[in-house]
Each structure stands twice: as C-alpha cells, then as structure tokens.
Amino acid sequence: MATGSPISAHSHHPLAALLSALLPGLGHAIRRxxxxxATTFVITAALLGCAWGIGSLTGRGAAIFFLMLLVLPWWAFQSYDAFLPHAPAQAGLARFGCTLKVVWSRAHDVRYLGALFLLTAFTDLYIIIANPDYAxxxxxxxxAGLWGGLAKAQSPTLHTLIGYGFMRLRRWSLLLYLAYAAFGFLNxxxxxxxxxxGRVRTxxxxTLAAFTAYVLWRRQCFDAIEVGIPRL
Structure with missing residues (x-):
C-alpha cells in the first residue's frame, strides 16, 4: 500500500469485498x-427505497438515473471499504471518511465513470442490434444507409474507448471525451x-454539462503514471 495512505495497512480482504457486493454490510460483518x-445496510436500504419512490412518482427512467448516479457508486464504495485494511481507531462514519479520501486520492471516482461508459457501450450496442430500424x-x-449505420456505431465505439481510457486514467481519453462532449452538446x-x-433532450x-464539469475538475487524475496515482 502506498505510503501516507489515510488507512493504515493490516491486510486487504477480497472476500469481504465480494460479500459486500452481494449484500451491502455483509463484508463488514465478517470483518467484525x-x-x-449496520450503517451500510441502512444506507443501502434507504437509497433503494428512494429509487423505488422516484420510479413510482416519475417513471422508470428517473429511477434508473438515480440508481446510476447514487446507488451504484455507493454500492461500489461500501464494497471497496470492506476490502481495504482496517485500523482499530477507525469506526462508523469516520471510517467511511477515510475510505473516501482513498477513493479520491486514487481517482476511483474517475474509474467509476469509465465503468459507466463501458456499461452504456454495452446498452447502446444492444439497442442497435435489437432495433435495427432505429435511427x-x-x-x-x-x-440512413451506410451513414446511418456509422452514426449509430460511433456511440458504442467511443463509449468503449473512453471507458477503457478512464479506467486506466489515460490522458488521451480525457481529450477524446472532451471532443465527444463538444459534439454531443452541439448536436x-x-x-x-x-x-x-423535450424532457429527454433537456x-x-x-447531465452532459454537469458530467463534463466534473471531468474537467478531476482532469489532473489523467495520466496515472505521470501523476503517480496507485491503482488500488
């Protein structure tokens, strides 16, 4: 583990991370x-309840957006927290604060955005295959025709490239994303x-404006080798 990390080293616990990924809080429980x-389980239940409420009031699209914006990041965060070494002096919300510092210093938030891009690449590809007449x-x-096919293909292709680059914290992926965002905004x-x-268009x-602002704010994370960011 890198020197000066907010969490002192004992041992990483992959099994705890896996169990927390399956059931939030379970990994923490086996690590005593x-x-x-309890805190993890309650927060997760509250977020899922909010997602259900949003879906009931405004529709499935808003619920999915909430899940991707808050629930999935929290799910990944608590699993990573169960994975990290534990210092006896750290407990409760203070422990989560230390884990948040690790996530921030190691740019795992940017990597999460990369994972979202890879997920959307898969969903885009599925939509294209399942709806060949979609334009x-x-x-x-x-x-239509060849140009229409190329127009549809650019979305999963660019999402895959950007997602991979964000996961690896490569500077070229930042430049590619900014070009992609500029095109998306103009279009x-x-x-x-x-x-x-249109609600979807709005x-x-x-979302694009907020997403781009966040990426620009975190632009110093690219390239991991150059800025010396550890991987885990």
Missing amino acids: RPEQA LTIFCTKP ATANYACFGY VFLL
Whole structure:
C-alpha cells in the first residue's frame, strides 16, 4: 500500500469485498465491524427505497438515473471499504471518511465513470442490434444507409474507448471525451432548436454539462503514471 495512505495497512480482504457486493454490510460483518455493517445496510436500504419512490412518482427512467448516479457508486464504495485494511481507531462514519479520501486520492471516482461508459457501450450496442430500424438524430436529420449505420456505431465505439481510457486514467481519453462532449452538446443544442423542448433532450444537456464539469475538475487524475496515482 502506498505510503501516507489515510488507512493504515493490516491486510486487504477480497472476500469481504465480494460479500459486500452481494449484500451491502455483509463484508463488514465478517470483518467484525458490526457498526459499519449496520450503517451500510441502512444506507443501502434507504437509497433503494428512494429509487423505488422516484420510479413510482416519475417513471422508470428517473429511477434508473438515480440508481446510476447514487446507488451504484455507493454500492461500489461500501464494497471497496470492506476490502481495504482496517485500523482499530477507525469506526462508523469516520471510517467511511477515510475510505473516501482513498477513493479520491486514487481517482476511483474517475474509474467509476469509465465503468459507466463501458456499461452504456454495452446498452447502446444492444439497442442497435435489437432495433435495427432505429435511427440516430444528428443535427436535426436521421441519416440512413451506410451513414446511418456509422452514426449509430460511433456511440458504442467511443463509449468503449473512453471507458477503457478512464479506467486506466489515460490522458488521451480525457481529450477524446472532451471532443465527444463538444459534439454531443452541439448536436443536442441543434436538435433542441429544431424540435423544441423535450424532457429527454433537456436532461441529456444538463447531465452532459454537469458530467463534463466534473471531468474537467478531476482532469489532473489523467495520466496515472505521470501523476503517480496507485491503482488500488
């Protein structure tokens, strides 16, 4: 483990991480951290309850967005917390604070964004295969034929490249993402001007702006080798 880490080393615990990934809090329980196990389980249950409530009130799309924005990051975070070495003086929320410092210093938040890109690449590919007649709107038009196929293929291709680069904290992936975000913003703005207000279009623009702002804020994380960020 890197010198100066907020959590002193005893041993990493892959089994605890796996168990917490299956049932939040279980990994903490087998590591004899009952307070953290209970806290983790309650927080997870509360987040899932919020997701269910949002889905009931506003629809499945909003619930999925909430799951990806908060529930999945928390799920990964608590599993990683169970994996990390444990210092006896750290307990409860203080322990989570130390783990958050590790996540931040090792750019695991950026890696999580990379995992989301890989996930969306898979879902994009599935949509294309399952709906061959689906046409992507590009600057107020829907290209057909070869150009239409290329327009659809660019999404899973770029998502895969960006996702891989973010997972590896490569600087080229930051530049590729910024180019992709600029194109997405211009395209969505043009479609907004042509077709007017749309909830999906509006959410996409706002999400893209927030996502890009966060990536720019964390731009110093790229390249891991250059800035000396440890992997785990």
